[in-house]
Amino acid sequence: MVPPVTTTDASQPPLTHVVYHILLSLTAAPRHGYGIIKDVEDRTHGRLALEAGTLYGAIKRLREDGWIEEAPAPADADRRRRYYALTEMGRDVLRLESERLAELVEMARNARVLPGSASA
Amino acid sequence: MGMRLYRILLRAWPRAAREEYGDEMLDVVGRQWAEVGPALGPVGRARFWLRQYTALVRGRGAATTRGGGQEGMKTLLEGFRHDVRQALRTLLRRPGFSLVAALTLGVGIGASTSIFSAIHAVLLRPLPFGDSERMVVIVEQNRATGELGNGASAQNVFDLSEGAELLQYAAVADPYSYDLQVEGRAENIRAWMVAEGFLESLGVRPVLGRLFTAEDFISGDPVLLLSEASWVERFGADPDIVGSEIVLDGQARVVLGIMPSRLQFPGEVEVWTPRPPQPGDPGSRTAAYMPGVALLTPGASLEQAQAEADRIARSIEEAFPAAATDLSFRLTPVREYLFGDVRTPLWILAGAVGLVLLIASANVAGLLVARGLERAREFAVRDALGASRGRLIRLMGSEAGVLALSGGVLGVALTYGGVAVIRGLAPDLPRIETLGVNGPVLAFALGATTVSALLAGLLPALRFARPATALREGGRGQSSGRSGIRLRNRLVVLEVAGALVLLVGAGLLVQSFANVLDEELGFDPENRFALQVFAYGYEGNERVQFVNTAIENMMAIPGVDSVALTSNVPTSDDGVLAALDIDIPFTLEGRALPTPGQEPRAWTVWVSQGLFEVLGQPVVEGRGFRITDDANAPLVTVVNETFARRHFDGASPIGEVVRTPSGDSTVAWEIIGVVADTRPRGHASAPRVEIYRALTQSGSGNLTFVLRTSVPPAGIAEAARQAIWDANPDQSIWGTAALDDLLSERLAERRFNMTLLSAFALIALFLAAIGIYALVSYSVQMRRTELGIRRALGSPPSDILAMILKEGGLLGATGVVLGIGGALVTTRFMRGMLFDVRPNDPVALLVLSGVVLGVSVVAALVPALRARSIHPAEALRSE
Numbered sequence: 001m002v003p004p005v006t007t008t009d010a011s012q013p014p015l016t017h018v019v020y021h022i023l024l025s026l027t028a029a030p031r032h033g034y035g036i037i038k039d040v041e042d043r044t045h046g047r048l049a050l051e052a053g054t055l056y057g058a059i060k061r062l063r064e065d066g067w068i069e070e071a072p073a074p075a076d077a078d079r080r081r082r083y084y085a086l087t088e089m090g091r092d093v094l095r096l097e098s099e100r101l102a103e104l105v106e107m108a109r110n111a112r113v114l115p116g117s118a119s120a
Numbered sequence: 121m122g123m124r125l126y127r128i129l130l131r132a133w134p135r136a137a138r139e140e141y142g143d144e145m146l147d148v149v150g151r152q153w154a155e156v157g158p159a160l161g162p163v164g165r166a167r168f169w170l171r172q173y174t175a176l177v178r179g180r181g182a183a184t185t186r187g188g189g190q191e192g193m194k195t196l197l198e199g200f201r202h203d204v205r206q207a208l209r210t211l212l213r214r215p216g217f218s219l220v221a222a223l224t225l226g227v228g229i230g231a232s233t234s235i236f237s238a239i240h241a242v243l244l245r246p247l248p249f250g251d252s253e254r255m256v257v258i259v260e261q262n263r264a265t266g267e268l269g270n271g272a273s274a275q276n277v278f279d280l281s282e283g284a285e286l287l288q289y290a291a292v293a294d295p296y297s298y299d300l301q302v303e304g305r306a307e308n309i310r311a312w313m314v315a316e317g318f319l320e321s322l323g324v325r326p327v328l329g330r331l332f333t334a335e336d337f338i339s340g341d342p343v344l345l346l347s348e349a350s351w352v353e354r355f356g357a358d359p360d361i362v363g364s365e366i367v368l369d370g371q372a373r374v375v376l377g378i379m380p381s382r383l384q385f386p387g388e389v390e391v392w393t394p395r396p397p398q399p400g401d402p403g404s405r406t407a408a409y410m411p412g413v414a415l416l417t418p419g420a421s422l423e424q425a426q427a428e429a430d431r432i433a434r435s436i437e438e439a440f441p442a443a444a445t446d447l448s449f450r451l452t453p454v455r456e457y458l459f460g461d462v463r464t465p466l467w468i469l470a471g472a473v474g475l476v477l478l479i480a481s482a483n484v485a486g487l488l489v490a491r492g493l494e495r496a497r498e499f500a501v502r503d504a505l506g507a508s509r510g511r512l513i514r515l516m517g518s519e520a521g522v523l524a525l526s527g528g529v530l531g532v533a534l535t536y537g538g539v540a541v542i543r544g545l546a547p548d549l550p551r552i553e554t555l556g557v558n559g560p561v562l563a564f565a566l567g568a569t570t571v572s573a574l575l576a577g578l579l580p581a582l583r584f585a586r587p588a589t590a591l592r593e594g595g596r597g598q599s600s601g602r603s604g605i606r607l608r609n610r611l612v613v614l615e616v617a618g619a620l621v622l623l624v625g626a627g628l629l630v631q632s633f634a635n636v637l638d639e640e641l642g643f644d645p646e647n648r649f650a651l652q653v654f655a656y657g658y659e660g661n662e663r664v665q666f667v668n669t670a671i672e673n674m675m676a677i678p679g680v681d682s683v684a685l686t687s688n689v690p691t692s693d694d695g696v697l698a699a700l701d702i703d704i705p706f707t708l709e710g711r712a713l714p715t716p717g718q719e720p721r722a723w724t725v726w727v728s729q730g731l732f733e734v735l736g737q738p739v740v741e742g743r744g745f746r747i748t749d750d751a752n753a754p755l756v757t758v759v760n761e762t763f764a765r766r767h768f769d770g771a772s773p774i775g776e777v778v779r780t781p782s783g784d785s786t787v788a789w790e791i792i793g794v795v796a797d798t799r800p801r802g803h804a805s806a807p808r809v810e811i812y813r814a815l816t817q818s819g820s821g822n823l824t825f826v827l828r829t830s831v832p833p834a835g836i837a838e839a840a841r842q843a844i845w846d847a848n849p850d851q852s853i854w855g856t857a858a859l860d861d862l863l864s865e866r867l868a869e870r871r872f873n874m875t876l877l878s879a880f881a882l883i884a885l886f887l888a889a890i891g892i893y894a895l896v897s898y899s900v901q902m903r904r905t906e907l908g909i910r911r912a913l914g915s916p917p918s919d920i921l922a923m924i925l926k927e928g929g930l931l932g933a934t935g936v937v938l939g940i941g942g943a944l945v946t947t948r949f950m951r952g953m954l955f956d957v958r959p960n961d962p963v964a965l966l967v968l969s970g971v972v973l974g975v976s977v978v979a980a981l982v983p984a985l986r987a988r989s990i991h992p993a994e995a996l997r998s999e
Contacts, residue, residue: 057178080147
């Protein structure tokens with residue numbers, strides 16, 4: 001339905017915060033589903049607690065779009081759990097989105113909405 | 121619980137995704153639950169699972185990558201709200217149309233929900249038994265004639281329980297009544313003396329206390345179980361009643377337990393007492409009036425158990441040839457036993473009401489198609505502006521939805537009325553007391569609403585959502601609505617057919633009812649009041665004195681013309697007046713003696729002198745009993761017409777002698793008269809072979825006073841009861857009834873089926889008429905130009921009128937042909953409900969077809985008259 005977003009697509013709509021956090025939690029290492037939930041929870045100090053339904057709905061789409069992929073599990077892992085890792089494209093999307101957010105923050109600073117204005 | 125529902129909800133995911141991620145998700149949810157669940161309170165748990173479920177449902181293929189899942193949901197809701205608003209606006213623009221449509225659906229939904237409420241209360245609710253699937257009711261059946269008894273004999277069922285491997289517990293309940301002293305007066309209370317194993321078969325648990333144990337049956341200690349209702353009403357729900365004593369028939373009995381009040385099986389009951397085994401009494405084998413119950417052994421089928429019971433019946437027969445002839449046990453699943461009579465009629469009514477709902481939906485669909493035709497231009501514009509096909513479908517669909525919803529609300533309101541009507545019409549339906557508007561009934565109403573919305577909305581929606589069609593039909597009107605009209609034609613024809621089917625069904629029931637009422641009763645029930653007592657426990661001449669005093673007291677009541685006694689009023693039943701049917705074997709003097717056990721039998725009624733006059737039962741030959749026919753006079757008897765016909769083949773039986781067994785020898789009775797046949801169980805029951813004896817010559821303690829009054833019997837009921845107590849304050853009264861009330865109750869079921877089916881048929885006919893009216897009106901509207909041109913070319917108005925009427929008639933005729941076919945197929949299922957009329961009765965078919973055809977033409981009359989008055993010029997302008 002929705003065409004895959006390419007890294008060069010300038011008009012790409014913002015990511016949902018759920019997707020952003022999932023991508024973010026996969027930057028350091030591949031994780032399994034429950035690991036992603038725990039990681040997001042830690043990072044957000046419990047403010048974002050993902051439910052399984054939300055997580056796997058997102059994982060399904062992210063894999064279809066080619067932003068994440070299945071990664072080999074560590075030898076000692078529970079065989080029922082699969083590990084997911086960022087793809088190159090996923091990493092690019094995350095970077096672009098982060099840049100976009102940074103730009104926004106920058107603009108907010110310039111507009112003196114936020115303290116610590118950058119030097120012009 | 122939480123996890124199980126999660127698994128179920130997971131099925132909403134597309135299969136591929138479920139297979140891919142399902143296990144992982146369950147694992148993750150399980151870990152989350154293990155982590156936080158134990159620390160949560162009930163609210164927290166509910167919130168946890170609710171969040172998981174929502175996420176699961178929302179995560180299902182929703183746009184979770186970008187754009188935001190929540191926003192997606194919002195858009196969907198927004199669109200829905202918009203559709204509803206749009207639909208409301210459109211509908212309110214045509215209030216008349218909308219009102220008719222909503223009313224139509226409301227009536228359909230209300231009627232079907234009302235019938236469902238009855239089906240739910242009577243048939244679908246669980247039975248109050250432990251294991252109703254395995255529970256069977258045992259009655260005896262004559263193997264030779266196939267005649268079913270009211271029950272079985274305790275001794276035979278005891279032998280059955282001893283011999284049967286495939287039955288657990290087989291045991292009988294013996295109907296009984298006790299006297300309970302209440303405020304210095306004896307009150308009669310209904311009881312069942314149950315054999316060991318009866319209550320165990322029912323699988324019932326006491327509310328309080330305990331059931332009978334094996335000990336209670338052997339010891340003969342005076343004990344009882346009390347019904348919950350009696351416990352509440354008579355003893356203020358005092359829990360200390362268990363273990364204390366109640367005096368019944370002058371004997372103190374210990375209350376062992378309280379039985380749940382929903383258990384009214386095999387009949388109305390207040391008290392249970394143990395029936396001790398009475399082995400070795402061969403005579404008791406013929407007393408087959410006690411319903412028995414048993415549980416099928418787990419794994420045994422009904423057929424196997426029946427075959428085994430048949431074998432045991434044969435062996436009883438061989439062992440006791442004199443006491444058991446042509447004996448067989450009939451095992452009936454309890455559900456069948458309780459509802460066998462009412463199940464078919466209820467399902468037929470359900471079918472009828474389903475048809476009404478279908479017709480109502482078809483009608484609204486037709487109306488929406490018409491609206492769609494009118495709005496062809498609107499659709500074309502919307503299409504041109506880029507509305508998608510789905511959008512147009514949704515638009516039409518939400519109109520049907522809004523209509524159906526209004527109809528549903530109206531239908532639920534009507535259901536309250538419908539439930540009251542059903543209660544009023546059928547007070548004797550089993551379990552009618554549980555009838556009401558409750559959760560399942562409301563759920564059904566919701567279902568009916570949904571179905572009618574789909575039926576009414578889907579067809580027009582699909583029809584008009586083809587953008588190309590919409591555009592084409594937006595053009596010039598002439599051929600435009602053709603395919604829409606064809607669709608509506610079909611709908612209307614189906615409506616007419618459905619209405620005819622219902623009308624024929626109703627007509628057959630009306631005819632049956634009339635036929636039943638035409639049956640000769642053999643007596644006059646009007647202004648006759650009956651009062652039954654069991655006058656036992658009198659000594660010597662006491663009973664005669666009591667009876668005479670009671671009669672004197674009754675005669676003194678203003679409005680009472682005459683009083684007489686009988687052991688059995690015609691139409692009595694086991695509810696208000698107990699029918700103690702006694703059939704006695706007899707032989708006729710001068711005829712060859714039949715083999716023992718094969719003697720003919722006759723139902724015996726004990727009456728007082730004057731009973732035939734008081735009851736209005738004609739003596740057709742000879743004479744009735746006289747005061748001189750007393751204990752000192754020769755024994756005499758009166759027989760009924762069936763007796764005379766069966767045993768004397770039309771010749772006069774007067775002067776012939778009947779012999780009945782008395783101990784080891786026989787007693788001779790001279791036949792002195794023949795009386796008209798009466799019907800033992802109301803209009804529809806067949807007369808049977810009857811012998812009457814004079815109470816003065818052979819007494820009976822089972823006495824029903826019959827009072828002939830010059831005022832409505834209800835007015836003297838209380839005085840009549842008082843007349844008994846004035847004669848003997850300790851005499852309890854079993855029951856009282858006006859005889860025409862008894863008859864009327866016997867007709868209640870027929871009246872119920874007839875009234876409802878007729879109502880549905882009329883509703884259906886009315887809806888079909890509206891359908892025809894609307895369709896023909898519309899077609900006239902569409903053809904104004906054509907009609908105008910015809911007029912301009914010189915067609916006289918009468919031609920136009922005939923042409924339009926013919927259109928209505930043609931719709932009707934097509935519907936009638938279809939309907940006749942439908943009726944021939946469906947009315948066969950009603951065979952059991954008919955009386956003296958065949959399911960495919962040609963008169964009913966012809967007359968009602970004529971009615972439907974007539975209504976079709978009349979429905980077309982108004983638009984036809986309008987068409988006739990079309991002025992040529994005006995018609996041309998209207999385009």
